[in-house]
Amino acid sequence: MRARCRMLRKALLHSVSIPSSCALLGPNLPDIWVSFLPLLRAKPNGHNAAILGGKLIAQDIKLKVAEEIGRMKNGIGKIPKLALVLVGDRKDSQTFIHNKLKACDQVGIETLVAQLPENCAEKELIDVVTGFNKDPTIHGIIVQLPLPQHLDEEYIMSSVSPEKDVDGFHPHNMGNLAMRGRKPLFIPCAPKGCIEMLLRHGVEIKGKRAVVIGRSKIGGLPTSLLFQRHHATVSMVHAFTKNPEQITSEADILVADVGMANIVRGNWLKQGAIVIDMGTNQVKINDEIYDQRSQGFQITGDVCYEEAIKVASALTPVPGGMGPVTIAMLLSNTLDSAKYAFGLV
Amino acid sequence: MRARCRMLRKALLHSVSIPSSCALLGPNLPDIWVSFLPLLRAKPNGHNAAILGGKLIAQDIKLKVAEEIGRMKNGIGKIPKLALVLVGDRKDSQTFIHNKLKACDQVGIETLVAQLPENCAEKELIDVVTGFNKDPTIHGIIVQLPLPQHLDEEYIMSSVSPEKDVDGFHPHNMGNLAMRGRKPLFIPCAPKGCIEMLLRHGVEIKGKRAVVIGRSKIGGLPTSLLFQRHHATVSMVHAFTKNPEQITSEADILVADVGMANIVRGNWLKQGAIVIDMGTNQVKINDEIYDQRSQGFQITGDVCYEEAIKVASALTPVPGGMGPVTIAMLLSNTLDSAKYAFGLV
Numbered sequence: 172m173r174a175r176c177r178m179l180r181k182a183l184l185h186s187v188s189i190p191s192s193c194a195l196l197g198p199n200l201p202d203i204w205v206s207f208l209p210l211l212r213a214k215p216n217g218h219n220a221a222i223l224g225g226k227l228i229a230q231d232i233k234l235k236v237a238e239e240i241g242r243m244k245n246g247i248g249k250i251p252k253l254a255l256v257l258v259g260d261r262k263d264s265q266t267f268i269h270n271k272l273k274a275c276d277q278v279g280i281e282t283l284v285a286q287l288p289e290n291c292a293e294k295e296l297i298d299v300v301t302g303f304n305k306d307p308t309i310h311g312i313i314v315q316l317p318l319p320q321h322l323d324e325e326y327i328m329s330s331v332s333p334e335k336d337v338d339g340f341h342p343h344n345m346g347n348l349a350m351r352g353r354k355p356l357f358i359p360c361a362p363k364g365c366i367e368m369l370l371r372h373g374v375e376i377k378g379k380r381a382v383v384i385g386r387s388k389i390g391g392l393p394t395s396l397l398f399q400r401h402h403a404t405v406s407m408v409h410a411f412t413k414n415p416e417q418i419t420s421e422a423d424i425l426v427a428d429v430g431m432a433n434i435v436r437g438n439w440l441k442q443g444a445i446v447i448d449m450g451t452n453q454v455k456i457n458d459e460i461y462d463q464r465s466q467g468f469q470i471t472g473d474v475c476y477e478e479a480i481k482v483a484s485a486l487t488p489v490p491g492g493m494g495p496v497t498i499a500m501l502l503s504n505t506l507d508s509a510k511y512a513f514g515l516v
Numbered sequence: 517m518r519a520r521c522r523m524l525r526k527a528l529l530h531s532v533s534i535p536s537s538c539a540l541l542g543p544n545l546p547d548i549w550v551s552f553l554p555l556l557r558a559k560p561n562g563h564n565a566a567i568l569g570g571k572l573i574a575q576d577i578k579l580k581v582a583e584e585i586g587r588m589k590n591g592i593g594k595i596p597k598l599a600l601v602l603v604g605d606r607k608d609s610q611t612f613i614h615n616k617l618k619a620c621d622q623v624g625i626e627t628l629v630a631q632l633p634e635n636c637a638e639k640e641l642i643d644v645v646t647g648f649n650k651d652p653t654i655h656g657i658i659v660q661l662p663l664p665q666h667l668d669e670e671y672i673m674s675s676v677s678p679e680k681d682v683d684g685f686h687p688h689n690m691g692n693l694a695m696r697g698r699k700p701l702f703i704p705c706a707p708k709g710c711i712e713m714l715l716r717h718g719v720e721i722k723g724k725r726a727v728v729i730g731r732s733k734i735g736g737l738p739t740s741l742l743f744q745r746h747h748a749t750v751s752m753v754h755a756f757t758k759n760p761e762q763i764t765s766e767a768d769i770l771v772a773d774v775g776m777a778n779i780v781r782g783n784w785l786k787q788g789a790i791v792i793d794m795g796t797n798q799v800k801i802n803d804e805i806y807d808q809r810s811q812g813f814q815i816t817g818d819v820c821y822e823e824a825i826k827v828a829s830a831l832t833p834v835p836g837g838m839g840p841v842t843i844a845m846l847l848s849n850t851l852d853s854a855k856y857a858f859g860l861v
Contacts, residue, residue: 325698342698346691349741350733353670353687378756386744388695396694399731399752404763406751407744411723418749 220446220483225364228371229495236502237278243509244279251509252281253311253337253501254303258296258322259289263453264315271313274498280505283309293322297330304332310508311337313501316389334511337504339363340388349396356511357504362394364496365426365447366401372485374424374445377402382422384408384415384435384473390428390449398424415439427473437478446479446486448472449493565791565828566717570709573716574840581847582623588854589624596854597626598656598682598846599648603641603667604634608798609660616658619843625850628654638667642675649677655853656682658846661734679856682849684708685733694741701856702849707739709841710771710792711746717830719769719790721746727767729753729760729780729818735773735794743769760784772818782823791824791831793817794838 244250253275257268268284275282285299296314303312312335318324333343339359347355369376381403385391391407398405403424408415416439419425424445427435432452440446450473472489479486487493510516589595598620602613613629620627630644641659648657657680663669678688684704692700714721726748730736736752743750748769753760761784764770769790772780777797785791795818817834824831832838855861 325695342691342695343688344691345694346687346689349690349694349737350670350687351731351737378758380758386696392694392696402754402756404751404753404757406749406763408749409747411747412749413723418751 219480220486223368223372223445223447223485223487223492225368225487225492225494225496228368229499232367232496232499232503233274233278236280236499236506239506239510240279243513243515247513249509249513250279250281251310251505252283252308253313253505254283254285254306254309256285256287256296256299256303256312256314258287258291258315259319261317264317268315270498271501274502275505278502280502289319290321293327296322296327300327300330304330304335307512309335310512311335311501311505313338335508337501337508338389339393339504345388345393345396348393348400351400357507358397359389359393360500360504361390361428361449361493361497362397363500363503364493365394365449366397367500368447368487368493368496369424369445374485376424379403379423380406380421381424381426382406382408382419383426383428384419385428385430385449387428387430391426394426394428394449398426429473431473432471433473433475435474435479437475437482440479440482442482443484444482446474446483447493448474448476448487448489450474450489451494564825565831568713568717568790568792568830568832568837570713570832570837570839570841573713574844577712577841577844577848578619578623581625581844581851584851584855585624588858588860592858594854594858595624595626596655596850597628597653598658598850599628599630599651599654601630601632601641601644601648601657601659603632603636603660604664606662609662613660615843616846619847620850623847625847634664635666638672641667641672645672645675649675649680652857654680655857656680656846656850658683680853682846682853683734684738684849690733690738690741693738693745696745702852703742704734704738705842705845705849706735706773706794706838707742708845708848709838710739710794711742712845713792713832713838713841714769714790719830721748721769724748724768725751725766726769726771727751727753727764728771728773729764730773730775730794732773732775736771739771739773739794743771774818776818777816778818778820780819780824782820782827785824785827787827788829789827791819791828792838793819793821793832793834795819795834796839 272282303309312331328340333341339357344355344357347353381398383391383395386409395405395407408418419439420441426447428449432454452471453468454471456469470490617627648654657676673685678686684702689700689702692698726743728736728740731754740750740752764784765786771792773794777799797816798813799816801814815835
């Protein structure tokens, strides 16, 4: 692993400068967050929005996680371990699991995958999770969503021990995120990455109008709660909102977590808004630009990029924006969990 | 107790008509809420707002709770029991405890008060709560807030068992309130009362613009989460919000939970808005209208009543609005808890 860390560090040091005062790990709540110099300052590119790329930030987080794991291994001879549970054979879930495994491997987090058949009984799945809960060598547990219809997702997610809930979806962690003055053990990765992205680009959140479109437990809901903790004035827009574009056009910071390609149009945005696109939508591309590699599909966000770039002051691309940062935050959460378990925090 | 129930029932039946289809108890989440005919239809009074009084609603809830407790006692020979913990000798806290005890007595809920000195040690308080947690005859525990500065409020509130957390402040219950598809054991009383108030007056919540001013765990925060569950489009306004009146003036439903007398002025409101005032502020009154009974003080809300009544379509008064309904919801939560404990739900 040391060789891998060295290679990663070498690669990263050539691509990004890291301020020495960064305090990346741990929950990024404003009351316990150590501020740092902006890593990347958003720069207008002609009349277009600055692009808030996530790859360099993800690399920097990975480097820091890898360094900490290296020190952990040298100091106490132990490393973090993440257990991933995959039910069925959805291609997108397999891809997500593959990407997480790859990222873990890059930073030296040990992994274990439990693969269950599509038609597995609920008890079978609960038994797997319970076993991981009891295993002291495992520090994080992820149950890949969505689960097949016959399984009770809420019940299963609640069966993950809050101390190993590196996805941050357990109600105990969500409640502690919602309530000011409290500290959740883990914050969901996409919202944590969203705040990281903004802070690193020098965006002030306190007092800003933030509008979050979508209210999933993975993205929109915890993002709204975390913005609240950072003292933004938050509005939530969803399927029952009348005239959503009226509310979104008041947003200094807009977060889209809808799951529908290009739903957020240019005229939904305030001039100069900062736009965070959490969407990852697979869309069929025109036959004329079909190429073998893409198999006729491309990944696009919830925000109509071509229109938004002319209105926003800064914008995350899809792919290459929130995706890499979100996975990096999973690594950070898993490291945190191991640190709690080893008594290092 | 039967005599008391009879008296209460008699008193109430003379003052309010109760639709037979009401399903008042249990958490009022939209996905499990049984709709009922509006009990009281808001009526414009000349050009002024309709007054959304809470006393009759509270009486109706109390009647239903008393009836259920009567049946419980007859059926299984048991009744709900609420333990209240009071630290120090704050006059306002003593008044709140007194009002809760009186309401419990009216409906037949047994009570127990643990009074600890202002300078009590944290361990002493935790031991009391832990004792109540273990006592199977106790179904609800309330720790009266605020606590003296030297005590860790978050730690103490987390020590209350989620199964007896009739205030709904435990992170586990708050997390389950935040997350759609989940059912908290208890919803905080003021937000639950707020939804009850709106539904009983025939106000549709889904799709409405709701603005909540203040984000305390008692009022604003859980109200925003509960509005979200009812599919309102929710915005939160707080101390760091710039131009709060701009956002509040877009609200179809405005909830004030600030704790500052008359801070919400008439020009903060949209014409025809529905205004729920959760504030309870003690203000000194003019010497000219001083009378012995009020001791020179009066209770007023967060909303400037005289101005709001000319703009809003409906408005809760203070006193006599949310206060009685909030206490009634505590009784409802305590009954629910006993029903869970006795296996009646």
